Amino acid sequence: GAVVSQHPSWVICKSGTSVKIECRSLDFQATTMFWYRQFPKQSLMLMATSNEGSKATYEQGVEKDKFLINHASLTLSTLTVTSAHPEDSSFYICSAHIGGSSYEQYFGPGTRLTVT
Amino acid sequence: QQQVKQSPQSLIVQKGGIPIINCAYENTAFDYFPWYQQFPGKGPALLIAIRPDVSEKKEGRFTISFNKSAKQFSLHIMDSQPGDSATYFCAARAGGFKTIFGAGTRLFVKA
Numbered sequence: 001g002a003v004v005s006q007h008p009s010w011v012i013c014k015s016g017t018s019v020k021i022e023c024r025s026l027d028f029q030a031t032t033m034f035w036y037r038q039f040p041k042q043s044l045m046l047m048a049t050s051n052e053g054s055k056a057t058y059e060q061g062v063e064k065d066k067f068l069i070n071h072a073s074l075t076l077s078t079l080t081v082t083s084a085h086p087e088d089s090s091f092y093i094c095s096a097h098i099g100g101s102s103y104e105q106y107f108g109p110g111t112r113l114t115v116t
Numbered sequence: 117q118q119q120v121k122q123s124p125q126s127l128i129v130q131k132g133g134i135p136i137i138n139c140a141y142e143n144t145a146f147d148y149f150p151w152y153q154q155f156p157g158k159g160p161a162l163l164i165a166i167r168p169d170v171s172e173k174k175e176g177r178f179t180i181s182f183n184k185s186a187k188q189f190s191l192h193i194m195d196s197q198p199g200d201s202a203t204y205f206c207a208a209r210a211g212g213f214k215t216i217f218g219a220g221t222r223l224f225v226k227a
Contacts, residue, residue: 006159034214043205043217044160093159103148103209107159 003027004096006108013084013115021079021111023094028106029074031099035067038091038110050077084115118143120208122218129196130226137191137221139206144187146208150215151180151191154203163204164191196225 003026013019023033032051036044048064050056050071058064066088068080077096081088091112095105121140129135139149147168152160166173166180166189173180177194193200206218 004159041220041222043219046214049214091157095159104150104162104165105215107152107161110157110159112157 002098002104002106004030004094004106004108006092006094006111008111009109010112011114013113015085015115016083018080018082019084019113021081021092021094021113023077023079023096023108025075025096025106028096028098030077030096031074032097033071033077034095034097034105035069035077035079036093036095038093040091044093047079081113084113086115089113089115118216120206120216120218122206122221124221125219126222126224128224128226131197133196133225135193135196135200135223135225137204137206137223138188139190139208139218140186140188141208141216142187143208143210145210146216147211148209149180149182149189150207150209151178152205152207152217154205154220160205193223196223198225198227201225 005024007022035047047062048056048058050069052071056069071077093110095107097105150165151163153163154160164175164178168184179192182189201224203220203222205220207215209215
């Protein structure tokens with residue numbers, strides 16, 4: 001149980017275009033989802049926290065107009081990288097939290113974004 | 117105060133050895149301390165987690181030791197295998213808030 005999927009697993013896009021990444025909790029409902037980015041050989045950096053039906057909370061330094069997050073249902077959150085540039089190339093990972101008394105969050109397999 | 121400091125940055129052990137990874141924190145509001153294992157190109161996977169009211173927790177070959185007064189915790193991997201070669205992250209979380217990750221330790225287990 002507690003499986004989180006991401007789609008696509010990798011994507012290549014041209015500079016200036018937008019790309020959408022989906023994060024789904026497959027066998028549970030996630031009250032909260034988190035989006036991280038990870039550069040090679042570095043730790044996970046939290047970008048934003050999203051709760052179903054409300055606006056995402058972005059971490060300091062993360063451009064909310066560039067990284068659009070939508071948490072439309074208890075099983076789906078999307079991250080859209082708008083007007084992507086090569087410096088946005090990274091590994092994007094989502095995680096989902098069941099909520100309630102559970103402390104655990106379950107991570108997706110990640111999406112490798114390359115902007116050319 | 118929100119940081120979790122992890123060491124060493126990298127670690128090489130022989131098969132069967134016991135690698136130890138250490139983490140330290142400052143924020144006493146942290147009350148959940150998970151460890152994650154990450155293979156290249158994959159998302160992190162939970163290995164084991166501990167709450168501060170317990171000093172030690174074992175799950176299979178993985179053991180967390182927790183020292184609340186020193187605000188330190190560590191991961192021990194017993195009888196390490198080449199398949200354990202991965203990056204390990206310690207983390208800390210306070211209530212329903214965001215998880216803070218350590219910088220990661222790259223472990224290589226020699227066959």
